Amino acid sequence: MAGLTDLTLKAALDGLAAKAFSSEEITRAHLEAVEAARPLNAFVLETPERALDMARAADARRARGEAGPLEGAPIGIKDLFCTEGVRTTACSDILADFTPTYESTVTANLFRDGAVMLGKLNMDQFAMGSSNETSSFGPVVNPWRRAGGGPDLTPGGSSGGSAAAVAARLCLGATATDTGGSIRQPAAFTGTVGIKPTYGRCSRWGIVAFASSLDQAGPIARTVEDAAILLTSMAGHDPRDSTSLPVETPDFAGFVGKSVKGLRIGVPKEYRVDGMPAEIDALWEQGIAWLKDAGCEIVEVALPHTRYALPAYYIVAPAEASSNLARYDGMRYGLRVEGANLLETYEQTRARGFGEEVKRRILIGAYVLSAGYYDAYYLKALKVRRRIAEDFDRAFEKVDALLTPTAPSAAFALGENASDPVAMYLNDIFTVTVNLAGLPGMSLPAGVDAAGLPLGLQLIGRALDEGTLFSLGGALEKAADFRGRPERWW
DSSP states (O other): OGGGGGSOHHHHHHHHHTTSSOHHHHHHHHHHHHHHTGGGOOEEEEOHHHHHHHHHHHHHHHHTTOOOTTTTOEEEEETTBOBTTBOOOTTOGGGTTOOOSSOOHHHHHHHHTTOEEEEEEOOSGGGOOSSSOSOTTOOOOOSOOOTTOOSOBOOOSSSHHHHHHHHTTSSSOEEEEESSSTTHHHHHHHTOEEEEOOTTSSOOTTBOOSOTTTOEEEEEESSHHHHHHHHHHHOOOOTTSTTOOOOOOOOGGGGTTOOOTTOEEEEEGGGOOTTOOHHHHHHHHHHHHHHHHTTOEEEEEOOGGGGGHHHHHHHHHHHHHHHHGGGOSSSSSSOOOOOSSHHHHHHHHHHHHSOHHHHHHHHHHHHHHSTTTIIIIIIHHHHHHHHHHHHHHHHTTTOSEEEEESOSSSOOBTTSSTTOHHHHHGGGTTTHHHHHHTOOEEEEEEEEOTTSOEEEEEEEEOTTOHHHHHHHHHHHHHHHOOOOOOOOOO
16 A cells, blocks of 8 residues: 555546546555654644545545546645634644634635545644744654754745645645745755745635735645646636636646747846855756756846845735734634733733744734834835836746746754744745745756755746746756655654
């Protein structure tokens, strides 16, 4: 049964279609893997009975000739997605044992297409973090380790549980969300593929909100094709989400393997930052060479407002978070800490329920929105955001996509940056611009560093042009021929 967990999503779906094994068999194999991998802390809630029920129902539908695109495939769900009848906490104490009575649109789409849920995946609390260390359930441990040993490593954040579970072969794919890099950075740290689609491509309905103008759902998978298959099911217009785009969802897998000859690829000079490790720069140059060999034309482009992206992001995102998180007051659901009066109940509930990073961002957000500072900070950040989007608009007049590193380093040790919020925030330096502009971005594994840890390359595309990213991602994946996987130690 162990061999079933080594299959890609595409290979598993082919095997299920050929009746080489059943959904119940592959689901049991993954449930055993999840149980054995508890030291990774990737899952915060396992749902084996529900998974087996879903698998048996999938087998019955397949027997009737009613198989959906994901029929019988076991996946993991980030704990930010509301799941009907299954605890959803955003990995925060303030939501306690909150059990939604409704299903998020993204997970409903996946289950409509036959996917099987193995459980809920760990994450940074309310998706606020770059290392999965802010979770109330404790940090996720990256299944990768440095050659020769060393401390436990972060899988990245906030979708650390999703990335670790996929890398460790605990599920065929996983849902994730990306507000400033929370799909792409964990994918880079774990040798997996992650795509943040265009803002509005996937519905935000039923996803616990962090920063509403930046949040976007997407998949983490082991191959570019697997990510394409998952995104096709996850995406689609939803009238319940006012920011959901009324556009058709193409078959993204059909773009993988298409020729990229003649495409113009931009290399932004502003992404060559001071202090960037030589290994990251060398990988970037290798990626450029691979695309040249595939027939692409390389063009240097300018994104002059990139230097302001990180400070703008860390004004806009906390401002929206402070507004979104005002609803958690202990009155309607989740944790309640009784006080002497209503105000004291609010204060004590929020003080105990929110973690330190969440409190930090709420305070920053409340400050930049306050009278006297709104113009100086928040409005100025919005203007910078517009300039960043305009930089991309000008670049895409000349090129079809951009190629950059995903993260400024390989995975770092748990605890290494925990006491330095600014150092942690710098992990988002190559990713936040994509969220500020609402564009699609993909990370895929392309090499390893001197310690044998995976490194990722990032592709950035025009709005609603994920298809080009999947074609380019397929070409880079083929050229890199990345076959690394973590050696099992758990």
